[in-house]
Amino acid sequence: MGIIKALKLGFNYLKYDDDGKVEETRRAIDDVNLDIEAGEFIAILGHNGSGKSTLAKHMNALLTPTEGALWVEGINTKEEPELWKIRQKAGMVFQNPDNQIIASVVEEDVGFGPENMGVPTQKIWARVGEALGKTGMSTYHAHSPNRLSGGQKQRVAIAGIMAMRPKCIILDEPTAMLDPIGRREVLEAVEELRRSEGVTVILITHYMEEVIRADRVYVMDSGRIVMTGTPREIFSQVDTLRHYRLDVPQVTLLAYELKKAGVNVPDGILTMDELVNALLPETPEKAFTAESITTSAPDETAAAVNMTAERRD
Amino acid sequence: MFKDITLGQYYPADSVLHRLDPRTKFVGTLAFIIAIFVFHTIPGYLVATVFLGSVILLSRIPPKIIFKGLKGVFMLLLVTLLFNLLLTPGEPLMQLGFLRITREGLTMAGKMAIRLIYLVTGSSIMTLTTTPNQLTNAMESLMRPLKRIHVPVHEISMMMSIALRFIPILMEETDKIMKAQIARGADFESGGLIQKVKNMIPLLVPLFISAFRRANDLAMAMEARCYHGGENRTQMKPLRYDMRDYIAYGILGGFLLVAVIMRVLS
Structure with a gap:
């Protein structure tokens, strides 16, 4: 059994009228089955309102299922009376960096989780030091969070979760409110944790570029999981993804359009290097890299940008 | 525009006063306020002045910043002075129309002025040397006995x-x-x-x-992040009394004792 397993998971949001009677139910999750192995990097994709955040909240028992069940390391979230024991195993990072930092000093915020778990003082300091080191925030330990950039704040939030030593870390659109630099910082920090700690990562996002390195991708639409597979498998189905109102990475889209125009390109191109090498098969001994083409062929990348720009709102 | 706002008015410096436990400073400020209301003679105020002066020196905060706190209460000070000066009955010294200044009024106003100024200065030394978070911690720790009720x-x-x-x-x-x-x-x-x-x-x-x-x-x-109330919660930065805190309590005790003795003897 994997670290997170869901069976026929269903969840309804209820809307109450003034008398406390159920006025309206909205199905947010419908018949979701999951089996995530320890150490995997999972990405969950979906447009707004597809139920991906609701699913994430089930994974650390902020919500409990209306139907079916979800197990975190074999504990059924519906049956455990002390929910914080589940939350300790599956930590969650939220979208808004400001709204999840509790203390006025970085190190105190990172220590908040261990304090709640009842870790002795000496060990809290060790955990905080370690977590800040791993997210590259050690130099800011005595700063006020108000003076940090968005990416730095989000790294503090990740450190705050890591200090709890979870088996699994769930990131609910952690980069949605960040600039490109902040996004890169956060993703690098996550990648580093996965490499050095072997934590299971569940990344919820609607940025396609972020899921390329995932082991497995789930695509959600109106509460259901509609596609599962490796990033390559998912991104080779450009039309299906568009049907679920999702974009594919720019390079993948360019490759797809080229193929439609008659150029011989394989399906599911994920990086610029792959596309360059696919387009230049006659010189396989000299594998081109992205750096070598950015200066020589700016038109190609510009074309890709223009093509996707129309579709992004 | 609001980025640089500091709450309270913590002034970072490296002094004994900054390093004292926030509980010591909180209790100390209370003791000082009590003392200045116990003192009522000129030698008494001299003792208080010496005490306050040495605390200011110890804090390593420029006096200019400490006395800035007085600006905020200037109007209050003025009104209190006027009322005390004009409305205290006793032996008249001066009569201006319906306004009468008495000897008792004059001494009362003088005492009130000294007390108010010392009170504000004393408490701003506390807020200048303690971060708001430390103060919150101190309050939690000092109020802990109230948990029973x-x-x-x-x-x-x-x-x-x-x-x-x-x-x-x-x-x-x-x-x-x-x-x-x-x-x-x-x-x-x-x-x-x-x-x-x-x-x-x-x-x-x-x-x-x-x-x-x-x-x-x-x-x-x-x-x-596993927050489930204060039960079984540990602290990352627990408050711990040091040697200097005990010394500070000793000095405070002595100061209060002097105040009470002077009051009883006069």
Whole structure:
């Protein structure tokens, strides 16, 4: 059994009228089955309102299922009376960096989780030091969070979760409110944790570029999981993804359009290097890299940008 | 514009006073305030002055900054002085129309002035050398006995520290909303008092909605990080008395004792 397993998971949001009677139910999750192995990097994709955040909240028992069940390391979230024991195993990072930092000093915020778990003082300091080191925030330990950039704040939030030593870390659109630099910082920090700690990562996002390195991708639409597979498998189905109102990475889209125009390109191109090498098969001994083409062929990348720009709102 | 606001008025420096346990400083300030109301003779005030002066020297804070706190209470000081001066009955010294200044009034006003100035100076030394968070911690620790009569001590202190964290964020947000509304043609400047209050509505409504949203997010983030009340919670920075705290308590005790003895003897 994997670290997170869901069976026929269903969840309804209820809307109450003034008398406390159920006025309206909205199905947010419908018949979701999951089996995530320890150490995997999972990405969950979906447009707004597809139920991906609701699913994430089930994974650390902020919500409990209306139907079916979800197990975190074999504990059924519906049956455990002390929910914080589940939350300790599956930590969650939220979208808004400001709204999840509790203390006025970085190190105190990172220590908040261990304090709640009842870790002795000496060990809290060790955990905080370690977590800040791993997210590259050690130099800011005595700063006020108000003076940090968005990416730095989000790294503090990740450190705050890591200090709890979870088996699994769930990131609910952690980069949605960040600039490109902040996004890169956060993703690098996550990648580093996965490499050095072997934590299971569940990344919820609607940025396609972020899921390329995932082991497995789930695509959600109106509460259901509609596609599962490796990033390559998912991104080779450009039309299906568009049907679920999702974009594919720019390079993948360019490759797809080229193929439609008659150029011989394989399906599911994920990086610029792959596309360059696919387009230049006659010189396989000299594998081109992205750096070598950015200066020589700016038109190609510009074309890709223009093509996707129309579709992004 | 609001980025650099500091709450309370902590002045970072490296002094014995800064390093004292916040509880010591809190209790010390209370003791000092009691003492200046116990003293009522000139030698007594001299003792208090020497005490306050040495504390100021120990704090390594420029006196200019310490006395800045007095500006805020200047009006209060003036009104108190006038009332004491004019309304105390006793042996008349001067008569100006219906106004009469008495000897008792004069001494009373003098005493009140010294007491108020010392009170404000003493407590601003505490807030200048202690961060708001340390103060919150001290209050939680000092109020702990009240838990027995079901005062939610931990919750109160948690609320205070969260408020301290969010005040600058909400200030910045207010600034942002204000600019956004001005860009849409809102007017926060003109009109009388009532009109001005009415004009605040387009500012307050979005601000409140956003504050509630933040509160909701924060509650969820706290739960996600295993927050389940004050029970079985450990502290990352527990307050611990040091040798210097015991010495400070000793000095304070001596100071209070002097105040009481002088009062009894005179």
